Amino acid sequence: MSPRGEMRVWLAQRATAAVLAVCVTVHLVTLIVAVHGGLSAAAILGRTRGSPGWMTFYAVFVVCAAIHAPLGLRTIAAEWLSWRGRAADAACTAFGIVVLVLGFRAVAAVTL
Amino acid sequence: MPRPEQLLHTRVWRGGTDGQFQSYDVPRQESQTVLDVVTWIQRRVDPSLAYRFACRVGMCGSCAMTVNGLPRWTCRTHVARVAPDDRLEIAPLANLPIVRDLVVDMREFFDKWREAKGQFVPTATRHDPIARVCPDSPARRAADAAIQCIGCAVCYASCDVVAWNPKYLGPAALNRAWTLVRDERDGERRQRLSAVVGDAGCHACHTHTLCTERCPMHLSPTTSIAGLKRAAAIAALRGEL
Known part of the structure; x- marks a missing residue:
């Protein structure tokens, strides 16, 4: 990948990290509040299903995770395993697609 | 005693x-x-x-x-x-x-200074008046903070990223590039930013700060590299890179 491409990859990872920081915080706080509030699984699903807000929030969460995590793995593969180039990029892209598919499956399960 | x-x-x-x-x-x-x-x-x-x-x-x-x-x-x-x-x-x-x-063998260490375009490229000739550079300007202060490098390679020997990625330009070369990026008299800012971005450049830095910790001149290459990342991002958003 060209240096300019590498810089864009870096920018994408930083930008998604910033969004993920907010998403993870909201997710964890919601989780703790729900558990301490004694909400059942059915009660939680009752609030999330059909909610455009929660659907949008978790869709953004999944997209950012699907971009951020493979780029991090790509760096680890390059630096720790000296695995660089198209094969490494393809493997990380495939991992990103898996995260995206599984993530959207989970979003659909709790919001549709 | x-x-x-x-x-x-x-x-x-x-x-x-x-x-x-x-x-x-x-x-x-x-x-x-x-x-x-x-x-x-x-x-x-x-x-x-x-x-x-x-x-x-x-x-x-x-x-x-x-x-x-x-x-x-x-x-x-x-x-x-x-x-x-x-x-x-x-x-x-x-x-x-x-x-x-x-x-x-210090060759690769100094070759990387050249790869990072560590040479000053003047925009004026000897026939032009001497450039008036305000020593208090933010750009000059940023350059001055990084300019006393003696090229000892202590930072290069300390850097984990250099060990992992032999193409990485290293803290000293990037620090040098930063002093020139912040030098208002220099004429190759855009080309220099192009030379220091990417996997072998400033974006490979993990901010471990070992270079800054061990620099005998108490410089902060980490700060310089962060500055390069910032300058490159702004240049990219403006379509200059």
């Missing part, structure tokens, strides 16, 4: 990459530096010991070695500070090919 009969148990790397440590007992002296120890061995015990030094006052950057596991400028490193138990292990700098004994 050390006693006259007190000895410093010193292990010095001898040979090339496949060499080994050799032991020497060196008399302790007051205000003794690590370079004094190496020089004593070379002058009194084994004249074939190869090492590099020039100024002996912390200006030339040629005497850096690995001292008890950490890269240091040996001419300004007092034995009392790094070997409280009178044991000293002196090896060549890490992350650079060993030539012999304590001498490393």
